[in-house]
């Protein structure tokens with residue numbers, strides 16, 4: 424069963440009233456990065472290739488078609504007994520853009536990232552709502568203890 428937006432809001436920090444939806448909470452855009460070096464997924468490990476921050480143009484990220492890494496502004500905590508799923512805001516999709524996302528594990532805490540696909544030029548302002556997090560009740564074995572635990576928490580690092 425999926426939880427209400429009010430429940431999700433208790434696990435997203437900070438949350439303004441305008442972000443709380445019936446079934447989840449909208450996440451806002453903090454920054455956009457462009458990958459500039461190959462990464463690698465191996466059998467025994469992984470390497471994330473270097474990414475560079477894209478600069479603002481007149482207060483917005485002006486993005487031509489391509490693939491970008493998008494960083495969310497909010498710190499998410501996935502409570503035990505739950506799993507998180509993230510969906511693009513429909514207005515993003517209606518503007519020919521898509522967010523690709525992965526599973527948000529029970530026990531994860533951090534300010535996460537997603538893959539933004541841009542299929543037609545778009546302008547995105549920092550602080551704009553771009554995605555919606557939903558939480559479903561879930562059984563799980565242990566809690567998240569991977570390399571992204573605590574990412575960008577309590578820092579001003581982008």
Ligand SMILES: O=c1ccn([C@H]2C[C@H](O)[C@@H](COP(=O)(O)OP(=O)(O)OP(=O)(O)O)O2)c(=O)[nH]1
Pocket residue numbers: 509523524525526527528529531534535536537567568569570571
């Ligand atoms: O779209 C998403 C989905 C998940 N996460 C966060 C929450 C999740 O719990 C964490 C780790 O995801 P995953 O388990 O898929 O990472 P991994 O590639 O398997 O790396 P590791 O083994 O270090 O966890 O990243 C995101 O930032 N964005």
